[in-house]
Amino acid sequence: MTDSHKMGISERKEREKEQKRSLMLEAAEALILEKGLDNLNMTEVADRAEVSKGSLYQYFESKTDLVLGICNKATGLLTKEIQKVLTQDKPGIELVHMIGSTFMSFVTQHPEYFRAMKFHDNLKETSDLEDSTFLDSCSTNMQSSFTCMVRAIQIGMQDGSINSSYDPKELALILWATSHGMVSMAYQHQNTQHFNLLNELGINLKSLFENFMKMIGCGIATEAQKGNYDSQSFFETNGTN
Amino acid sequence: MTDSHKMGISERKEREKEQKRSLMLEAAEALILEKGLDNLNMTEVADRAEVSKGSLYQYFESKTDLVLGICNKATGLLTKEIQKVLTQDKPGIELVHMIGSTFMSFVTQHPEYFRAMKFHDNLKETSDLEDSTFLDSCSTNMQSSFTCMVRAIQIGMQDGSINSSYDPKELALILWATSHGMVSMAYQHQNTQHFNLLNELGINLKSLFENFMKMIGCGIATEAQKGNYDSQSFFETNGTN
DNA sequence: TCAAAAAATGACCGATAGTCACAAAATGGG
DNA sequence: CCCATTTTGTGACTATCGGTCATTTTTTGA
The missing domain is CATH 1.10.357.10 (Tetracycline Repressor, domain 2)
Known part of the structure; x- marks a missing residue:
């Protein structure tokens, strides 16, 4: 396996990670529009983004x-x-x-x-x-x-x-x-x-x-x-x- | 016991209640100054005001x-x-x-x-x-x-x-x-x-x-x-x- | 094919707003 | 002064939610 191949993989992973992060942000934005920031709930964000809470916390510290x-x-x-x-x-x-x-x-x-x-x-x-x-x-x-x-x-x-x-x-x-x-x-x-x-x-x-x-x-x-x-x-x- | 006496009592009670409410507010204000509104904690407010939490909730709904x-x-x-x-x-x-x-x-x-x-x-x-x-x-x-x-x-x-x-x-x-x-x-x-x-x-x-x-x-x-x-x-x- | 690495999961924990059954205190008639 | 009734006070308890982590699932790459 060549270096460039490895590079390609890690780049793709980076892209995918950024896409998922973006999806999660969009889920949160939608929920803020619906229910207000003060009623934003991390479990709901995770559900809306179709990931688990743990996963959400892998993309955002808090x-x-x-x-x-x-x-x-x-x-x-x-x-x-x-x-x-x-x-x-x-x-x-x-x-x-x-x-x-x-x-x-x-x-x-x-x-x-x-x-x-x-x-x-x-x-x-x-x-x-x-x-x-x-x-x-x-x-x-x-x-x-x-x-x-x-x-x-x-x-x-x-x-x-x-x-x-x-x-x-x-x-x-x-x-x-x-x-x-x-x-x-x-x-x-x-x-x-x-x-x-x-x-x-x-x-x-x-x-x-x-x-x-x-x-x-x-x-x-x-x-x-x-x-x-x-x-x-x-x-x-x-x-x- | 006269009506006016009764009135005097209920008025005094009202005053005392207002005073206690005021004391609780002051406790909360002090805590906001110290730690910020976002770190305001009802139990701490109660402690600072030297009342119990239940008492605090008798004076403020939430x-x-x-x-x-x-x-x-x-x-x-x-x-x-x-x-x-x-x-x-x-x-x-x-x-x-x-x-x-x-x-x-x-x-x-x-x-x-x-x-x-x-x-x-x-x-x-x-x-x-x-x-x-x-x-x-x-x-x-x-x-x-x-x-x-x-x-x-x-x-x-x-x-x-x-x-x-x-x-x-x-x-x-x-x-x-x-x-x-x-x-x-x-x-x-x-x-x-x-x-x-x-x-x-x-x-x-x-x-x-x-x-x-x-x-x-x-x-x-x-x-x-x-x-x-x-x-x-x-x-x-x-x-x- | 399979072992190591990365990512995903959800049961669990701690903190805190809010409740409630009970206790203490104040009231007022006798 | 005593006692029944009402008012006020109390803190253990519950529910909710942010955040964690041991475990499982998926991906990687030789």
């Missing part, structure tokens, strides 16, 4: 690790979509808008992914030194998304569409945090059955997001640009492949 | 109910502080600033309360018809806080400090959501030991929050007011006490 695996997919996907925005030849301020829209539609289209991302955020405050294969990867992905926001702002400051009196990184952080707040509200609105401000006020999400963008636009635009973005809708420019 | 009890205290306190802001005779846009600052300092000063509030948010998406005595009260409190924001905006539109092209309630919702995003970031920064954008970027929270306010100020101010709030710090105007 329940935390499993959810972080989903978060890893999520942040990877989101980052890819955001990076694609940056390839477009548009004014910086418009790129910022599009990044926001991308984030928003990502969350509404993949609530279970956003749920996993919230779980990840939560972990960071709670657990003392958890170790998961996916933690680093998640952080790197998020870092990449954030860097895209910084780039968009820098582009905007270069092309004169964004007020350069702000520090780019600081502004990026503000936009990231505020977008997160908006997106969280959208998520909650979509996934909550109980009391909820939006319905009560008769406000629709789309209009809300448009006005958020308008406010941001006014807040960060240069004097020359003010008013340009007042009545445009950026809600449509979502990153649907 | 662990969820206990945490919602903390959330109830939290939202009550926050609402009180925000309402106090509104009693001041200031331009509307400044009231908006102060509400934001109040929220921010509330969270940094009472991380365990904010944690309980996040738990409450989480419940709404997860659980199918949980029943807790505190759920309604929490919602009412949050509603009150939100109403304060609407009031501040209406005041600002009246006195000409806030651009009245927005719908007041919609703008309030935007400010609420974005503030929540900023405050969440501050919370995470303060309570996370791991990887964290802020330290890495060498940005300090105070400056970040000031610039958030500046951006908001630009975004919602009337033309006449633009530039007035550019370099002011609203971070200090927190509702201590």
Whole structure:
């Protein structure tokens, strides 16, 4: 038996292992959609993926690790979509808008992914030194998304569409945090059955997001640009492949 | 034995019951501060409060109910502080600033309360018809806080400090959501030991929050007011006490 | 064909939320 | 002050679920 043959085998095994892992993740995602992350049950995940519990634990160290695996997919996907925005030849301020829209539609289209991302955020405050294969990867992905926001702002400051009196990184952080707040509200609105401000006020999400963008636009635009973005809708420019 | 005497007894009992409940809540809060909400253990809460587990469960239906009890205290306190802001005779846009600052300092000063509030948010998406005595009260409190924001905006539109092209309630919702995003970031920064954008970027929270306010100020101010709030710090105007 | 390695399995364990039969304490009329 | 009744307190116990591991099954490769 040749070395290359051996190599072929181990490669195939690696592929199969990755496929099985992926299947298990999909089972977990489906269950999260059905019953919520808080009701996720490892035995059920195993059953759904048609493997035994022991087998599941051969692919994921723990329940935390499993959810972080989903978060890893999520942040990877989101980052890819955001990076694609940056390839477009548009004014910086418009790129910022599009990044926001991308984030928003990502969350509404993949609530279970956003749920996993919230779980990840939560972990960071709670657990003392958890170790998961996916933690680093998640952080790197998020870092990449954030860097895209910084780039968009820098582009905007270069092309004169964004007020350069702000520090780019600081502004990026503000936009990231505020977008997160908006997106969280959208998520909650979509996934909550109980009391909820939006319905009560008769406000629709789309209009809300448009006005958020308008406010941001006014807040960060240069004097020359003010008013340009007042009545445009950026809600449509979502990153649907 | 007179009726009034009987009444006196039952009132005293009610007071004592409320005191004990409060003691249990305090025990839980302390444990959350020490070990995080996710490591909160009912037996430990009982021990800390110097009662038995069974007794604890006479005062709170479930662990969820206990945490919602903390959330109830939290939202009550926050609402009180925000309402106090509104009693001041200031331009509307400044009231908006102060509400934001109040929220921010509330969270940094009472991380365990904010944690309980996040738990409450989480419940709404997860659980199918949980029943807790505190759920309604929490919602009412949050509603009150939100109403304060609407009031501040209406005041600002009246006195000409806030651009009245927005719908007041919609703008309030935007400010609420974005503030929540900023405050969440501050919370995470303060309570996370791991990887964290802020330290890495060498940005300090105070400056970040000031610039958030500046951006908001630009975004919602009337033309006449633009530039007035550019370099002011609203971070200090927190509702201590 | 068969022995060694890898993967799969599910009975089992420990932790913890929640319960309940019983005990202690408080109440109030005589 | 005593005793019956109601209220409150207690901790052993149960059920559930995350995680483990000895054993079985499958795959590998000579």
